[in-house]
Amino acid sequence: EAQVTQNPRYLITVTGKKLTVTCSQNMNHEYMSWYRQDPGLGLRQIYYSMNVEVTDKGDVPEGYKVSRKEKRNFPLILESPSPNQTSLYFCASSSGGQPQHFGDGTRLSIL
Amino acid sequence: DAKTTQPNSMESNEEEPVHLPCNHSTISGTDYIHWYRQLPSQGPEYVIHGLTSNVNNRMASLAIAEDRKSSTLILHRATLRDAAVYYCILIRAGGTSYGKLTFGQGTILTVHP
Numbered sequence: 463e464a465q466v467t468q469n470p471r472y473l474i475t476v477t478g479k480k481l482t483v484t485c486s487q488n489m490n491h492e493y494m495s496w497y498r499q500d501p502g503l504g505l506r507q508i509y510y511s512m513n514v515e516v517t518d519k520g521d522v523p524e525g526y527k528v529s530r531k532e533k534r535n536f537p538l539i540l541e542s543p544s545p546n547q548t549s550l551y552f553c554a555s556s557s558g559g560q561p562q563h564f565g566d567g568t569r570l571s572i573l
Numbered sequence: 574d575a576k577t578t579q580p581n582s583m584e585s586n587e588e589e590p591v592h593l594p595c596n597h598s599t600i601s602g603t604d605y606i607h608w609y610r611q612l613p614s615q616g617p618e619y620v621i622h623g624l625t626s627n628v629n630n631r632m633a634s635l636a637i638a639e640d641r642k643s644s645t646l647i648l649h650r651a652t653l654r655d656a657a658v659y660y661c662i663l664i665r666a667g668g669t670s671y672g673k674l675t676f677g678q679g680t681i682l683t684v685h686p
Contacts, residue, residue, distance in 0.1 A: 493672060495672070495674065497676070502678070503678070504660070504676050504677050504678040504679055505617065505660070505676035506676070507673065507674050507675070507676075510672045510673065510674075511672075512672050518672065518673070520673060520674070521673075521675065552616050552617070554616075554617075559605060559664055559665075559666045561607065561609075561619035561622060562607075562609075562617075562619065563619075564616035564617050564618065565616055566615070566616055567615075567616050
């Protein structure tokens, strides 16, 4: 089954403790992207990747890092999380400008 | 970046057609118009997309203005399961900023029984 898998689905952590949210897709898609969703602000793009070793900033990249060492994986790294990064995060993938497939989301709470 | 503008909310009755508008006056020639919807507690799901011509699929129809500065998502017979947030976005097929996407706040569709 074609899918985008995010882990963990839920995480409560404390300020400053490094965390990684993993994203994996099994569709051999070149393009992957991370979004955060906050009430009243819709979906905002954090980072995207056009292919392996190619990443670029979206609209809200501050405080986040990403890497794309393999085609299927696109982890989101919060080196020093802060409370304003409490949000619902979605990973998505696509190929050749075709529709994006989204994961089920990761709800992060940073205390 | 090309942006889209949608009404914050719309309402419909069950079994009636729904027309969800989207303005994208700064669209460029290589921008595809995509529609996604997000049901409560779920990730966005693809609905339909097009470039210049009107498009139909099993979920909806997409009507694109001749100048491409606006489009309309048409749900032919709304059901309670269609209640969701609908996003209209532009996805560039080439050139600069390919891959950078702006979703906006979308339109909250309420369907009344």
